[in-house]
Amino acid sequence: MPPASPSADVLRGTLDLLILKTLALEPMHGWGISQRIQQVSKGVLDVNQGSLYPALQRLEQRGWIGSDWRTTANNRRAKYYRLTATGRRALGEETASWRRYVSTVELILGTP
Amino acid sequence: MMPFDRIWLRLRAALRRRAADRELDEEIRFHLEREQEKNVTAGMTDADAWRRAYVSFGGVQQVREAHREVRGVPWMADAGGDARVAVRALARRPALAGAAVITLALGIGANTAIFSAVDAALLRPLPFPAPDRLVMLGENNPEMNWHMESVAGANYLDWKEQVGAFQDIAAYTSGTGHATLTGAGDPQLLTLEAVTGNFFAVLGGHAELGRGFVDDETWDTTRATIVLSDRAWRTHFGADPGVIGRTIRIDGRATQVIGVMPAGFTFPSSTVDAWYTQGWDRASRTKVWFRRAHWLRAIARLRPGVRVEEANAQFQVVVRRLQQQYPVTNRVMGAGMVPLHTYLVGDTRTALLVLLAASGLLLLIACANVGNLMLVHANGRAPEVALRLALGAGPWRLTRQMLTESLVLSSLGGAAGFALAWFGTRGITVLAPERTLPDSGIHIDWSVLAYTLAITTACGVLFGIAPALWSARRAPGDALKEGGRGPHEGRRVRRWGEALAVAEIALALTLSSGAALLVRSLWRLAHVPPGFDPHGVLAVGLELPQARYDTTPKVNAFDDALIARVRALRGVTDAAIISHLPLTGTEWTSSFSIAGRRPGEYGSEVAHREVGADYFRMMREPLLAGRAFNRTDREGSPRVVLINDVLARRFFPGQNPIGQRLTFDKIPDSSSMWRTVVGVVGSEHQISLDAEPRIEIFTPQEQDPSGDIFLMVRAMGAPTSLLPQVRSVVHDLDPELAIVEVHSLDDVVATSMARARFLTTLLLVFAAVGLALAVVGVYGVIAQLAQRRTREMGIRLALGAPARAVRWLIVRHALGMVLPGLVIGTAAALLATRALRSVLYHVAPSDPLTFVAVPLALAVSALVASWMPAAQVSRADPAQALHVE
Numbered sequence: 001m002p003p004a005s006p007s008a009d010v011l012r013g014t015l016d017l018l019i020l021k022t023l024a025l026e027p028m029h030g031w032g033i034s035q036r037i038q039q040v041s042k043g044v045l046d047v048n049q050g051s052l053y054p055a056l057q058r059l060e061q062r063g064w065i066g067s068d069w070r071t072t073a074n075n076r077r078a079k080y081y082r083l084t085a086t087g088r089r090a091l092g093e094e095t096a097s098w099r100r101y102v103s104t105v106e107l108i109l110g111t112p
Numbered sequence: 113m114m115p116f117d118r119i120w121l122r123l124r125a126a127l128r129r130r131a132a133d134r135e136l137d138e139e140i141r142f143h144l145e146r147e148q149e150k151n152v153t154a155g156m157t158d159a160d161a162w163r164r165a166y167v168s169f170g171g172v173q174q175v176r177e178a179h180r181e182v183r184g185v186p187w188m189a190d191a192g193g194d195a196r197v198a199v200r201a202l203a204r205r206p207a208l209a210g211a212a213v214i215t216l217a218l219g220i221g222a223n224t225a226i227f228s229a230v231d232a233a234l235l236r237p238l239p240f241p242a243p244d245r246l247v248m249l250g251e252n253n254p255e256m257n258w259h260m261e262s263v264a265g266a267n268y269l270d271w272k273e274q275v276g277a278f279q280d281i282a283a284y285t286s287g288t289g290h291a292t293l294t295g296a297g298d299p300q301l302l303t304l305e306a307v308t309g310n311f312f313a314v315l316g317g318h319a320e321l322g323r324g325f326v327d328d329e330t331w332d333t334t335r336a337t338i339v340l341s342d343r344a345w346r347t348h349f350g351a352d353p354g355v356i357g358r359t360i361r362i363d364g365r366a367t368q369v370i371g372v373m374p375a376g377f378t379f380p381s382s383t384v385d386a387w388y389t390q391g392w393d394r395a396s397r398t399k400v401w402f403r404r405a406h407w408l409r410a411i412a413r414l415r416p417g418v419r420v421e422e423a424n425a426q427f428q429v430v431v432r433r434l435q436q437q438y439p440v441t442n443r444v445m446g447a448g449m450v451p452l453h454t455y456l457v458g459d460t461r462t463a464l465l466v467l468l469a470a471s472g473l474l475l476l477i478a479c480a481n482v483g484n485l486m487l488v489h490a491n492g493r494a495p496e497v498a499l500r501l502a503l504g505a506g507p508w509r510l511t512r513q514m515l516t517e518s519l520v521l522s523s524l525g526g527a528a529g530f531a532l533a534w535f536g537t538r539g540i541t542v543l544a545p546e547r548t549l550p551d552s553g554i555h556i557d558w559s560v561l562a563y564t565l566a567i568t569t570a571c572g573v574l575f576g577i578a579p580a581l582w583s584a585r586r587a588p589g590d591a592l593k594e595g596g597r598g599p600h601e602g603r604r605v606r607r608w609g610e611a612l613a614v615a616e617i618a619l620a621l622t623l624s625s626g627a628a629l630l631v632r633s634l635w636r637l638a639h640v641p642p643g644f645d646p647h648g649v650l651a652v653g654l655e656l657p658q659a660r661y662d663t664t665p666k667v668n669a670f671d672d673a674l675i676a677r678v679r680a681l682r683g684v685t686d687a688a689i690i691s692h693l694p695l696t697g698t699e700w701t702s703s704f705s706i707a708g709r710r711p712g713e714y715g716s717e718v719a720h721r722e723v724g725a726d727y728f729r730m731m732r733e734p735l736l737a738g739r740a741f742n743r744t745d746r747e748g749s750p751r752v753v754l755i756n757d758v759l760a761r762r763f764f765p766g767q768n769p770i771g772q773r774l775t776f777d778k779i780p781d782s783s784s785m786w787r788t789v790v791g792v793v794g795s796e797h798q799i800s801l802d803a804e805p806r807i808e809i810f811t812p813q814e815q816d817p818s819g820d821i822f823l824m825v826r827a828m829g830a831p832t833s834l835l836p837q838v839r840s841v842v843h844d845l846d847p848e849l850a851i852v853e854v855h856s857l858d859d860v861v862a863t864s865m866a867r868a869r870f871l872t873t874l875l876l877v878f879a880a881v882g883l884a885l886a887v888v889g890v891y892g893v894i895a896q897l898a899q900r901r902t903r904e905m906g907i908r909l910a911l912g913a914p915a916r917a918v919r920w921l922i923v924r925h926a927l928g929m930v931l932p933g934l935v936i937g938t939a940a941a942l943l944a945t946r947a948l949r950s951v952l953y954h955v956a957p958s959d960p961l962t963f964v965a966v967p968l969a970l971a972v973s974a975l976v977a978s979w980m981p982a983a984q985v986s987r988a989d990p991a992q993a994l995h996v997e
Binding site for chain 2: 029031051054061076077
């Protein structure tokens, strides 16, 4: 099996975080989430928008988000996702641990 | 979310897979549409916008798969997919699949067939309530070599009363009785059993109509009541429910039908028509003969909760007490207890287990063969597998897929084998000698199906696991080089292939050795002279009812008339009468003493039959000394006997037995009847061909006639063709007399070998198939070897090596496999054939001739099998061979 590149792993973790953060504001469908992430991350998620969907499924199975089908303003059917209570809690924890990670890496990089 | 909810979601997702797929597709479509719209708004054309949306999305299929992998229970869906891929892969190699399926079908079929026989004969419980509480009791007498013999009536009663551990004991007369049912058309012959009143209660059978007997009826001397079996009720009484209370005539006596047993109750034999009571006289209880004559089989039901050992301990206490109380009859009479099931199946256990082991060996050979096929198959697919590994497939996934292929293969083989087994059991039922299998026959039921599934799965895993594990473990780089013929992997596969071939040869040798030993034994048995000439002899059994043939003159008159008339028939060479047939083990036995010997010297277990005047001449048996019986030996004239050769040699070594006197008493006294020996005749095998002839004393039928006789008729042509004429002679003489049994003596001789023939035939079939498979296996390995070394051989040929040398190289390699196989096989066979000791006749389990001939035969077959590929390689065009890649 080809070894997974480190960036993919980090990206996956980041993606989950980004999804949760996006949904913390309001429930949204998959495309909307991808647009928001693009705007906020200034183009990190330009390609491989599709990788969102397995991530959404994973988060849903973990119980951090829930889903239901609704009709959009344009009268089209779309699957809307929302953050659950567990998810909200997890977001806080994940954010905290991410910040810790970043500061640790900064610390290591900072020392000569 | 609770873990259950999570699992529930996954399960639901797995089950609603298609729905989930559709939902995702709808989501993706929505996404793409919105992205397209965005692009159009940004100024692209419709087509460009769609394309850009697609590109931004990434691979749709990957997303689908990743999504699927995250949700659901992957393995369940994958199993179905794996199976489909497996079937397609096998369909692409029909020769391989076909060969594997046929091989497996043979192995699994043989195993299943034998297992169902074992299940029917050995494993199925008896059809009685709480059958494990039932034990068979028998008397032992070390002096006479009795073991689990019939029981004396007085002993039975004492056990019944004194052994507390027995809830109750029932008894029935050993040996089958017959009687004639008259008054309803032609006289019908019934098979009857005389039982104690508690017989049905002890065994646990309840009458379907009317009632069974009660314990007190054991003493009903009138014997005027009878209980019918379901079979008799349907055959002779048309299943008429009004039969209860009806009076019928049995042997001329009025008897009332009081009950009918249900269809499942047919103890002690499947052909029993009716049961009647023993009808003992209470006064007999204290008589000596009641304790001396052994004519009962006793079955005890243990009290609930009592273990067999405890019951036996109590039993032995009572037996010892009786030994002291009644020294005249019981001094050395021991007794034993055997679980009823063991007693009934004991005989056939060894044979069936041998067959089961043999079929197991056959299955192993089949698996080894298929394993080899799978190895080659896997090796051939190495490049494909390596590619998939390189593209990111999980190794476990690949292993699982190859294992699925093996399981699919073994399932197909198992299904075919199951069908084969069905036919096999028909064959076994037909071939099996009497009493080998239970009367209900072999049924393919759930336990057999479960067994088949178990061995099928085991086989699939067995021959599939190794190739599956290895394929996935290879570094892809190696396998992709050189078209997959990297030296490292090829060597391992090759070594395992050869090891499998060696194993096959060893297993085939074991099987063949066993079969060869049995064949030799059977041949020896078939050449044992029975002591008489059976060809063309018809034996007709008659029972003269006591009521009408109560005096010697009456019996003699009938016998004389019968012989005279039968001799006068056309096609009859000669006729005579005897009380019991040889080779059936059914004669009387008793002790005897010789006049003039010391009181302690007596013979025991002497066989004893009544014969008509010309029996020995008719049966073409030699008269070795003195004279045979003649007209002068009648009622009233001095009592004479003939002894057989074995008795003469044992008790009168170097002396002339003619004129000696003997009596049928262990300790002669004033009431003993002395008889004079007038001649010595050749010995017959009384019990079976493989048992030595017993010592025997013959008394003249005219002096002490037996009411149960066999009319022996020697025919010029086929013996059974005389039957109608004999029947009419009997009918003329006595219309109410029914013929009890009819045998052709040739059949009697054949039947005495039936069991040996059955075992030998089946084992021979297994050995032949096993040998064929092993030879094919060797051929396969050598063919691969030859193909692999074609280039090398081509070089050798091109360099001037003679074809012979090239062939020899291949054959030598084959020898290198065959010889270790033979050595291991011989060692294994020597161990295994020890189990055959009890079924071999005059052949040692380590018979040297067999253990030289069989390995030799196998070696020759294997070498012949390796000859073809060797010859093919040596004939190859060297130039062409060098091009082979």
